[in-house]
Amino acid sequence: MKISRPVAVLLNAYALFLALLLTWPVLQIVLTSFTSDIVFPPQHWSLNAFNEVLWPGLFRSLLFSLKMGAAVTILLLIICLPTAYAMERRRFAGKALLSVLIFVPIIFPVVTYSSAIRVYVFMFFPALRGNFWLIVLVTAMWPIPLVVRSIQGSLANVDVVYEEAAVIMGASPLHTFFKITIPLIAPGLITAAMIGFTSATTTFVVPFILGSNQPTVSLYIFGDVGRLGFVPWIAVEVLVMELVVLGAVQVLYFVFRKQFRGIFV
Amino acid sequence: MANIRTENLVKRFGDFAAVDHVNVDIREGSFTAILGPSGCGKTTLLRCIAGLIEPDAGQILIGGKDVTRVPPFKRNLGFVFQRPAMFPHMTVYENVAWALELRKWPKPKVKDRVMEMLRLVRLDGLEHRAYRQLSGGQAQRVVIARALAPQPDVLFLDEPLSQLDAKLRDELKLEIAEIHRKTGCTTLMVTHDQAEALTIADNVLLMHQGKIVQEGSPVELYRYPNTLFSADFIGTNNFLQGTITGINRNTTVRLDGTATTLSAEQVLPGVPIGAPVWVCARADDIDIIDADQQAKSTNVVEATVEQALLTGGTVIVQARVGKTELRIHAGGSKRFQLLGQEGKSIFCSLGNISLIARGAGEGLHP
Numbered sequence: 189m190k191i192s193r194p195v196a197v198l199l200n201a202y203a204l205f206l207a208l209l210l211t212w213p214v215l216q217i218v219l220t221s222f223t224s225d226i227v228f229p230p231q232h233w234s235l236n237a238f239n240e241v242l243w244p245g246l247f248r249s250l251l252f253s254l255k256m257g258a259a260v261t262i263l264l265l266i267i268c269l270p271t272a273y274a275m276e277r278r279r280f281a282g283k284a285l286l287s288v289l290i291f292v293p294i295i296f297p298v299v300t301y302s303s304a305i306r307v308y309v310f311m312f313f314p315a316l317r318g319n320f321w322l323i324v325l326v327t328a329m330w331p332i333p334l335v336v337r338s339i340q341g342s343l344a345n346v347d348v349v350y351e352e353a354a355v356i357m358g359a360s361p362l363h364t365f366f367k368i369t370i371p372l373i374a375p376g377l378i379t380a381a382m383i384g385f386t387s388a389t390t391t392f393v394v395p396f397i398l399g400s401n402q403p404t405v406s407l408y409i410f411g412d413v414g415r416l417g418f419v420p421w422i423a424v425e426v427l428v429m430e431l432v433v434l435g436a437v438q439v440l441y442f443v444f445r446k447q448f449r450g451i452f453v
Numbered sequence: 454m455a456n457i458r459t460e461n462l463v464k465r466f467g468d469f470a471a472v473d474h475v476n477v478d479i480r481e482g483s484f485t486a487i488l489g490p491s492g493c494g495k496t497t498l499l500r501c502i503a504g505l506i507e508p509d510a511g512q513i514l515i516g517g518k519d520v521t522r523v524p525p526f527k528r529n530l531g532f533v534f535q536r537p538a539m540f541p542h543m544t545v546y547e548n549v550a551w552a553l554e555l556r557k558w559p560k561p562k563v564k565d566r567v568m569e570m571l572r573l574v575r576l577d578g579l580e581h582r583a584y585r586q587l588s589g590g591q592a593q594r595v596v597i598a599r600a601l602a603p604q605p606d607v608l609f610l611d612e613p614l615s616q617l618d619a620k621l622r623d624e625l626k627l628e629i630a631e632i633h634r635k636t637g638c639t640t641l642m643v644t645h646d647q648a649e650a651l652t653i654a655d656n657v658l659l660m661h662q663g664k665i666v667q668e669g670s671p672v673e674l675y676r677y678p679n680t681l682f683s684a685d686f687i688g689t690n691n692f693l694q695g696t697i698t699g700i701n702r703n704t705t706v707r708l709d710g711t712a713t714t715l716s717a718e719q720v721l722p723g724v725p726i727g728a729p730v731w732v733c734a735r736a737d738d739i740d741i742i743d744a745d746q747q748a749k750s751t752n753v754v755e756a757t758v759e760q761a762l763l764t765g766g767t768v769i770v771q772a773r774v775g776k777t778e779l780r781i782h783a784g785g786s787k788r789f790q791l792l793g794q795e796g797k798s799i800f801c802s803l804g805n806i807s808l809i810a811r812g813a814g815e816g817l818h819p
């Protein structure tokens with residue numbers, strides 16, 4: 189398609205604006221990390237902020253967040269993979285209803301159902317207050333629709349003929365699922381896992397409301413902001429968190445990718 | 454290797470019977486083609502026998518064993534699909550080795566077998582190629598090798614050549630026949646291409662609207678179609694009305710509205726003298742002869758030329774016998790003499806004709 193020059197200029201300007209809008213917070217965080225005061229544009233370059241961070245506390249919360257991210261990702265795959273498979277490949281009663289209901293967690297604000305769980309679950313099971321697995325389970329709820337849909341989309345793009353071929357050659361349906369279906373939808377699975385992992389490692393609301401014993405990294409930073417306001421070393425904490433989560437996602441990607449090399453090369 | 458039998462096999466989609474009370478009896482080691490027009494239920498029948506879909510009624514026996522309720526992965530079959538089915542995340546080698554590794558064959562044995570199969574389908578040397586690095590025909594050969602590697606009892610081929618271009622199709626057609634000859638594996642192939650079925654198969658099941666309407670060797674099907682559908686599908690293009698005048702080892706027929714009598718090398722069971730029949734003749738089999746050769750030729754009729762068209766190798770002649778149209782594909786050096794003969798009378802030998810019983814008031818061509 190050919191577009192006229194003014195339109196092209198306008199489109200480019202718009203794209204630049206979007207790019208700035210999206211990267212500005214990150215740039216600002218990076219800039220602030222390397223200054224000693226909060227002004228714009230930054231005036232005094234300094235590494236002081238790095239000395240002021242309480243590294244052990246930050247790393248403990250980061251490690252905890254990564255652990256939660258991993259647990260949530262695994263739980264999400266356990267819940268969503270069979271669901272997506274059933275929705276895409278099988279016929280069963282109530283399928284239409286399920287495909288609507290599955291969107292419930294994403295429609296309700298996380299605060300509402302976290303609070304409801306806090307009220308009703310803790311009323312009957314006070315011992316569950318701060319329980320790691322309860323927090324993992326509730327954190328996993330929000331991304332379920334996204335993850336199911338994403339896997340379903342990948343499945344729809346993989347011809348059933350490969351699964352039928354495997355079954356005819358003597359593979360049980362379960363074996364076929366793990367050796368044929370999963371490798372073939374691996375790209376979609378990785379995307380799904382990354383959605384789950386990222387949303388879980390940076391989550392704030394659920395551990396906040398359910399009272400996590402160990403703060404997640406977002407809670408930890410929030411606590412610092414509450415006590416001290418926005419000071420440069422909080423920017424350092426945010427920067428470290430972003431780098432660690434990005435790094436973990438990359439590691440996740442490469443591990444998967446190595447596993448399913450055949451599809452990517 | 455095993456034989457296959459089905460008894461009153463039925464598969465419905467809603468009210469529609471895609472497979473309608475099918476009984477087949479396929480000999481061990483044979484190469485059977487299921488032939489029929491698009492949508493007649495060929496794929497559905499094949500998938501029922503292979504266990505990929507469950508029939509609504511009837512029985513399937515493979516090697517004498519009732520497998521109607523046995524899941525497909527316990528049937529020991531090979532299947533080549535209508536769509537490309539080579540595993541795209543594996544190399545050629547890994548594809549062919551897959552079923553063997555599944556059966557826990559020792560590594561050296563797997564290697565030998567894979568190489569043997571790749572030689573059979575003429576892909577040796579390409580074992581480390583990925584799916585993207587193969588042509589359509591090569592990928593289809595990988596699937597054939599993969600299906601045959603674990604020595605299945607039956608090999609199913611669902612239009613294995615339909616995705617390929619004409620030249621490759623001809624090549625692979627002969628290769629499949631060769632593979633069958635070498636392995637001796639009972640093979641069941643679906644096709645809607647009658648030439649394909651007649652070339653490779655030793656047994657043909659002709660299917661129409663979910664039913665098997667005729668079964669026999671390619672020659673039987675070609676020479677003695679039993680219904681107008683069969684005759685039409687196998688490529689007969691002339692249907693003349695006649696009446697039976699005599700039956701001994703052959704059947705003699707008089708063409709309605711003429712004094713011409715013809716002889717067919719067959720006896721229609723249960724059809725008496727005086728019964729109306731269709732006389733079937735192929736445009737390709739008809740020879741134009743000189744008037745003085747009538748005595749030496751079989752089944753001679755006199756026809757009036759209405760139109761003669763040169764189309765390269767053959768001259769297509771539209772002629773008339775009594776009140777019936779007769780189409781002739783004339784070859785040989787005499788064909789040029791037919792051009793410009795409109796309105797003239799010619800003699801033609803119909804060659805081998807076949808007969809189909811006809812209802813008393815039944816009209817012309819289906």
Ligand SMILES: Nc1ncnc2c1ncn2[C@@H]1O[C@H](COP(=O)(O)OP(=O)(O)OP(=O)(O)O)[C@@H](O)[C@H]1O
Binds near residue numbers: 466489490494497645
């Ligand atoms: N899953 C299905 N649901 C409903 N109808 C179906 C289904 N599968 C096949 N049919 C119908 O059953 C009939 C037979 O289909 P089938 O695929 O067996 O035909 P075919 O002879 O293999 O045709 P082709 O030569 O085009 O492959 C068709 O009319 C088709 O529309």
Ligand SMILES: [Mg+2]
Binds near residue numbers: 495496497535611612
């Ligand atoms: Mg078909």
